Amino acid sequence: MDVKDVADRALLPDEASITMLQAESRSPMPHLAIDIGGSLIKLVYYSRNGDWLPEDNKIWSSKESLGVSNGETNHPLSEGRLHFAKFETSKINDCIEFIQSKQLHVGGQHHEVPSKNKIVIKATGGGAFKFTDLFKEKLGILLDKEDEMDCLVAGANFLLKAVQREAFIYMDGQKEFVQIDHKDLYPYLLINIGSGVSMIKVDGDGKFERVSGTSVGGGTFWGLGRLLTKCQSFDELLELSRVGNNRVIDMLVGDIYGGTDYAKIGLSSTNIASSFGKAISVDKELEDYNPEDISRSLLRMISNNIGQIAYLNALRYGLKRIFFGGFFIRGHAYTMDTISVAVHYWSKGEAQAMFLRHEGFLGALGAFTSYERHGFDDLMVHQLTQLCPRRESCSEDILHSAPHRDVNEEKTIDCNVFTS
Numbered sequence: 376m377d378v379k380d381v382a383d384r385a386l387l388p389d390e391a392s393i394t395m396l397q398a399e400s401r402s403p404m405p406h407l408a409i410d411i412g413g414s415l416i417k418l419v420y421y422s423r424n425g426d427w428l429p430e431d432n433k434i435w436s437s438k439e440s441l442g443v444s445n446g447e448t449n450h451p452l453s454e455g456r457l458h459f460a461k462f463e464t465s466k467i468n469d470c471i472e473f474i475q476s477k478q479l480h481v482g483g484q485h486h487e488v489p490s491k492n493k494i495v496i497k498a499t500g501g502g503a504f505k506f507t508d509l510f511k512e513k514l515g516i517l518l519d520k521e522d523e524m525d526c527l528v529a530g531a532n533f534l535l536k537a538v539q540r541e542a543f544i545y546m547d548g549q550k551e552f553v554q555i556d557h558k559d560l561y562p563y564l565l566i567n568i569g570s571g572v573s574m575i576k577v578d579g580d581g582k583f584e585r586v587s588g589t590s591v592g593g594g595t596f597w598g599l600g601r602l603l604t605k606c607q608s609f610d611e612l613l614e615l616s617r618v619g620n621n622r623v624i625d626m627l628v629g630d631i632y633g634g635t636d637y638a639k640i641g642l643s644s645t646n647i648a649s650s651f652g653k654a655i656s657v658d659k660e661l662e663d664y665n666p667e668d669i670s671r672s673l674l675r676m677i678s679n680n681i682g683q684i685a686y687l688n689a690l691r692y693g694l695k696r697i698f699f700g701g702f703f704i705r706g707h708a709y710t711m712d713t714i715s716v717a718v719h720y721w722s723k724g725e726a727q728a729m730f731l732r733h734e735g736f737l738g739a740l741g742a743f744t745s746y747e748r749h750g751f752d753d754l755m756v757h758q759l760t761q762l763c764p765r766r767e768s769c770s771e772d773i774l775h776s777a778p779h780r781d782v783n784e785e786k787t788i789d790c791n792v793f794t795s
């Protein structure tokens with residue numbers, strides 16, 4: 376199987392349908408939430424598919440038919456979409472222009488501060504603090520800050536409960552979707568690999584503890600990789616890793632043991648004994664190494680390390696399921712494979728790494744679902760997932776289409792929204 380093909384398809388969100396109920400009547404859906412991280416800004420916004428359907432063509436449904444029986448009358452169903460977009464944090468002005476061009480800052484007029492008529496947008500990530508003034512000056516909006524960890528957990532729980540074919544395992548170049556049993560979702564370990572890495576034990580909706588973290592994360596890969604290879608973009612660096620050979624730079628057990636295994640402690644000759652260990656050679660300088668090999672070695676070192684720390688934390692709390700999110704993963708085959716192998720190896724097959732299709736949007740989705748008027752609770756989401764047809768087709772909207780999916784790529788999830 377072509378590895379690039381796998382990597383690209385992992386980025387494609389298969390068409391998914393989320394039905395969402397609004398708790399309060401006649402309140403518009405919130406339109407925009409934002410997660411401003413150390414490396415990337417993520418946006419989630421909602422758009423309705425056209426205007427309300429004429430009375431005769433309305434799709435009528437009842438809460439009872441969804442299993443949420445409370446005796447209320449039927450409600451018309453409106454179709455819409457959740458869109459996802461991302462921008463480099465260093466290019467925050469592009470993000471502001473995007474919001475402006477789509478009028479996302481005024482659309483919906485949600486969450487208004489009564490007297491001042493200011494529009495308030497849910498925002499999370501460190502940048503929600505750092506860029507408050509910029510958003511006020513350029514867009515005239517106030518950022519209503521939601522805690523980053525709260526949002527990561529809310530986003531992960533939402534995806535795992537509401538979106539079909541969201542979680543998957545990745546082994547031997549194959550992606551296999553995992554059916555999530557809602558009654559048996561908790562506890563799990565959430566590993567969010569952004570610029571840095573957060574490790575969160577999740578016990579329920581809003582019930583979690585950040586049990587660990589490491590500064591050796593996505594920012595490390597991109598930062599060190601840029602310095603060492605002179606790559607101009609993250610995707611270029613990732614692309615190099617596909618064809619590189621880490622053994623040129625990594626010191627293997629066999630390099631130390633004269634080509635043989637160290638079987639007594641379970642190490643084969645091809646195991647990495649020391650990442651970048653061969654670079655100690657006085658005969659070689661940076662320019663003597665291929666950027667491809669450097670990238671591969673770096674990606675493997677960081678992915679392996681995160682996989683190992685993740686497993687140790689799973690062991691610490693007796694957790695069997697580990698979900699990995701964050702944009703470092705980028706649906707990249709080699710990254711997912713390395714993390715999966717690390718978890719499998721260290722747990723002796725007891726624990727399993729799982730990945731999320733909307734990996735980088737957990738925080739933004741969590742912020743989006745935090746609008747109070749949104750009002751879809753655990754029960755509703757639980758019931759609603761039963762309705763979602765299992766679709767095999769793939770669809771994707773790409774706003775600013777670019778051959779290798781640039782940073783402004785956009786994915787969507789179809790939604791059905793009840794009105795009253």
Ligand SMILES: Nc1ncnc2c1ncn2[C@@H]1O[C@H](COP(=O)(O)OP(=O)(O)OP(=O)(O)O)[C@@H](O)[C@H]1O
Nearest residue numbers: 412413414415569570571593594609701702703782
């Ligand atoms: N186009 C891109 N540009 C920069 N980094 C990218 C890109 N695509 C993927 N990445 C990777 O994703 C990481 C950022 O992931 P993510 O957006 O989840 O975290 P963040 O919110 O920016 O960071 P943090 O949560 O630590 O503040 C980068 O450090 C890099 O490894």
Ligand SMILES: CC(C)(CO)[C@@H](O)C(=O)NCCC(=O)O
Nearest residue numbers: 569570571572573587588589590
């Ligand atoms: C600081 C945050 C939470 C910002 O997103 C993230 O980058 C992170 O989890 N860094 C790792 C910090 C640590 O626990 O060592």
